[in-house]
Amino acid sequence: MARGSVIVVGAGIAGLSTAWALNRRGFDVSVFEQGPIPNPRATSHDEHRITRYAYGALEGYAYLMPQAFAMYERMFADIGADHFARSKVVYFLREEISWHEPTIRALTRLGAGFRDIPLAEVAQRFPMVRTDGLTRAVETDDGGMLFPIRILTDLTVTLGARGVRFFADSRVSEVDPEAGKVVANGREHRADHVVIAAGAWVNKLTPLLADVVVPSRQAVMYLAPPPELARLWSEVPVLIDMGLRSGTYTLPPRRGTRLKIGDHVFTRSGDADGDRLATGADVERLESAARLAYRDFDRYQVLERKICFYTVTRDDSERFAVRPWGAKAWVVSACSGHGFKLGPLIGDGVAAAIAGERSAEETSRWAAGQLDLAELGAAEPAA
Template sequence: MSNSRGKIIVVGAGIAGLSTAWALTRRGYKVEVFEQGPIPNPRASSYDEHRITRHAYGTLEGYGYLMPRAFRMYEQLFQDIGARHILPGSVVYFLRDPVDWYEPVSRTMTALGKAFHEIPLAEVPDRFPMIETEGLTQVVETEEGGMLFPIRILTDLTVWLGNNGVVFHSDARVGDVDPEAGTIVANGQTHRADRIVICAGAWVNKITPLVEDVVVPSRQAVMYLTPPAEYVEVWKTAPVMIDLGTDSGTYTLPPKNGTRLKIGDHVFTRSGDADGDRIASDADLARLNRAARLAYKDFDRYRVIEKKVCFYTVTRDPSEEFQVKPWGEKVWVVSACSGHGFKLGPLIGDGVAAAIAGEMSDEDAVRLTAGRMSLEEARALEGA
């Protein structure tokens, strides 16, 4: 790779930052990545054992339309790093309250040509004996989803980037950014580039005021568990499961490919400071424990292996749109919202890189990453 097109600084080494560095490096840019901790950083929201990937996005249909491209971008990344860190499988949704979910999902999945079907409630106890059936109103299984393995992806991507000339600055906390001059200050030293991309996750508002009126950090609780003995085998073959109850909202990833059973809170706190600890307190876990008891039988008999906190940025309103936009003459700000960032990381990074390279207008890059494109527009962009 020639690295002759200019120098780009990327702030942040989570999936958004590393994916952007990957997309820019593939286009021939010289890239330097600044990260406030080690690379990969265990404190980063991206650093996790497994994450969900799927096509069903409820009322956020624009993101559903982007998912075929997101899957293809991951396959391109896997080809580059030489490892395919994904386990394909279905995702099953358990609805317990009236929610505006099935109709838009039915429309999106049909338009994409992706299979989905309802599971009769009478079949749930035999197929999912760990599920609490009280209150269930509908169960829907969607195909062509599965799990991504973030720690493995971040580690191999870091190696690939280093082998392809990317310069890493670990333990380098960025303070001042000048969006007109194209400079950053990290650990008291000034660095200059042709363009800068800020991918700082839940720390974004500490670096730029651009999106502070739109996004807020959200402190989220997760638990890693060992199930009761009678459920061990069924969990080994379980799909990804999402509970959409008003009080029971959770997401659960089964223990596969060397990972642990994980359950997380599906309701955003929209509170907390990203510089805070990652230790889950009783207060952090209170809602998750209540929700899990409504979703799973015998939940009090599950043994907690680890309880922790992660941080996302979440829109202050319910839109959950990613905030990706230019700032001044030389900076792009990338704020992946609501925990959806990992599955879309390479697509978003490629969109920003395409805008910097002049392959896509800034306006289209913003609309793409905000999920505002129709299916026809998304397909047209794919063929451009």
């Protein structure tokens, strides 16, 4: 007999991971998604995403990453496919920024490998990188690329085979957190619990986080490198350029994906129901930063300019907002690109709270990265 029924609103990585964790605990789960499943308009729907240990001032998330990697391994074993390309991650620093000291402290405490790359060696190892203005280059061992479309697809197939019910093209318009009720396409559905994991649409369904998070229209570009650099790009690790003007992250082509570049500057504007057509204004800052990071960037062919929507905090904290709402609901809101890295772990934590394995207060603090390394062992759910 099921331990109870749960409605999950949203079929991105947060929603599907929560459904996966609830299903493993014996709950009867239904997933509602406003589009197809997986949904190409979802923030989670992408060719590849970075995962890593290094988190700068967000040390609490660095300390969560060993658990996050382990939860992905558990998920991959469950779905029967490993959608993770392990890779070093190299950081190029161009100004004095606050990233280095807390990162090295966290990596040291975690026993994760890292080393400085002598600046004199950068040009030889990474001839595509502009070396003028570099102040430091740091190579870290633990990281790589996740392949979201494949993860979402395999997770959907696995959950369907295990009895999870999917309601595709079912837009939720109303949630009653006291009654455990949602209204989708004009029809009422009830459960013992409701989890809202609606990404950039979260504020359309609940006022709980309206003062905390906001949708952010973000641009990325997919590129074809100059022919003489194509083989090198297929072999280099993930590259992150960190500067006040130049900040970019770059995922090299792997397993049939394209070279992808984005930035980490949040617009904190836009409507998630809007278009996904990137304009010149959308990519202006990204193109400028890319020219500062890479030599002869204008020789790279643009294959696609894409818009996605993150949910980000109104301040600069970049923390997950995971909170109970009323008697029967939880709201799960990722922050920026952390969402995919930590999605299965956060989903498991919410499922643990619903199952009574962890308190609501502890779950919210844990998901916000507010627990120190010493606290995390006691806070880990018994999944």
